[in-house]
Structures are given as structure tokens and as C-alpha cells.
Amino acid sequence: MSVNIYVARSEADLKKFSDFAIVKIEGQKSKTLRQFYEHIAEVLDFPDYFGFNLDSLDELLNDLEWIEDHKLALYFCHTEDFVSQERNPDKLSNLLHMLDATAEDWKWLDEEEDVFAKELVFIFEDSSRLRELLKQEEIGFEYISGEADSAG
Template identity: 30%
Template sequence: MVSGKSSTTSLVKAPPGFALRLVQGKKCGTPSNLFDEFAQALAFPDYFGHNWDALEECLADFEWLPAKGYILLITDAHAVLPDDEDEYETLLEVLSDAGEAWSKGQTADGRRAPFHAVFVVAEQDKSKRKRWELEEVSFEEQKTSRTRPARKRSSKPSRK
């Protein structure tokens, strides 16, 4: 629980050599706003396409942000895409895929590095979201389908 007296950034201290970036959840109410906030917080290159595929690509290629590891601190997480659970789940999948790519060395530069997304939410705001994590897939479902079902992601820019 975060009290009003403590700042969110004071809760996390990045290890030496790690990049800690703050993403303001209150600025991520729509996909378009979320893409803008991630681009600003992570200093994405000008070619960032403002869509889910481009977000996933940039999260797995931090050549402009060299570090031993990466921590994204997402504040006011209850305010991230609050009106669209499908888009929120897509965000979780993109972050999960980026973490997997970094852990397996499947990033643009082929190196392995820790990648963490930390969602910060006040105790009184936890109930504002039905689910906070990806839906689990049962072992039986995994046996019958070797790959995760593809999410429909718009490759078009989400600018309005």
C-alpha cells in the first residue's frame, strides 16, 4: 500500500547499472495515451509506430538505453486502460513477451537482461480492476495447443 506521504519512486531502488523508468498510469487511459506515455518515459526513437506491435518491438530493443537490466515502474496502475479489459490484457501480454525476450536473449542485440514491470496501486484502488494478471492457461490446454492463442493486435497507429 502506498500512503499519501511516500512517493512511489522512493519505494523502488534500482540496482547499480539498471535503468528505472517511471510510467504514469494516469496518463494511460486509452491505447493512444498509453503509447505516448511509454514513448516519453522510455525515450523511444522517432520511428516508434504507436501501436501494440511497435511497443513490443521497442521494449525488446533498448539500444538507445543501455543498461544491465530494466525496471518499468507503472504508477496508479488502476488507471491504466480502465475501460477496456481486452486492451489491458494485450498490454500485459506485450510486457510478458518483452520480459521473456530479454530473459532468453531474443532481443535486438541478443543479450540477456532482467526486465521487470512493476504495477503500483494503492490498497483502496485495487478493487477498481477485476483482474490484475494474465489469465492462466491450464496444463491440459497447454498440451493440446503448443502455442499461446494469438491476440488480435492492431498494427495501425492508434492516434486520434
């Protein structure tokens, strides 16, 4: 399985993804999962039927038909704040696993499914909190500057 999650040491690292539409997710506006769901729904212009839960997020990130760009990068900044006020720490772990799996799913899309394939990656601003969680959860990631950490 290839890497779907990248860690940026600065916004300048995003130049590597210059051919992607980059959507910024503000950690300061996403301190709880509910705030994150509201924020991502706004920035990605989710359809009205979004259910503000992990299953619904998974469904929409596996669809993305309303987004014209074929290459999409979600850049999470202020990751020290991202879902930092959620009472159950497993919720952030579940979210990270789902994001990783969703990006991987896009790579294996069957061309006959009548869906236009997208390339989806997730980029997180570097923070010790995020790096430790990715390693703990054994979610592979790569520094945009080139260092890889398979985390398991």
C-alpha cells in the same frame, strides 16, 4: 517460467530493484492505449519510427539498444487509471500478456545474436483492478514483499 511482473504496495518496495534503472509510467497520463503509447515513447525516448501500436511497442521493448542500462524496470503507478478509459478491455489484457512475454524473451536471448542482453521487469503499483486482471488472465506475478501468486 519465472516471474516478470511484480506488484508494489508502496514506492518503498522499489528498493529491491536499486540496481535497476527505474522508469516511471504514470497511469494518470495513460488512461487510453494511445495515451500510454505517447507516454512510454516519451519516457523511454523511443526512436522516431515507433508506430504507436502493440506490435511496434513489442518490437522496441525487444530491442532497447538506445538504452545504456542493462537492467531496466518499468514502474507503473496509479494503476487504477492505467488504460481505464479504453473501450475494449481486451486491449489491456493483450498489453499485459505482451509485457510478460517480452520480459521473458530477454531471459532467453541468444548471446550470438549481436545484441547486448538486458534484464527487463515490470512493476505495477498495487490495485484491486490490476490484481484481478492479472489473476483472470493467468499472468503470474509476485508481490515485491515476497508473496507470489502464480495466478494459474
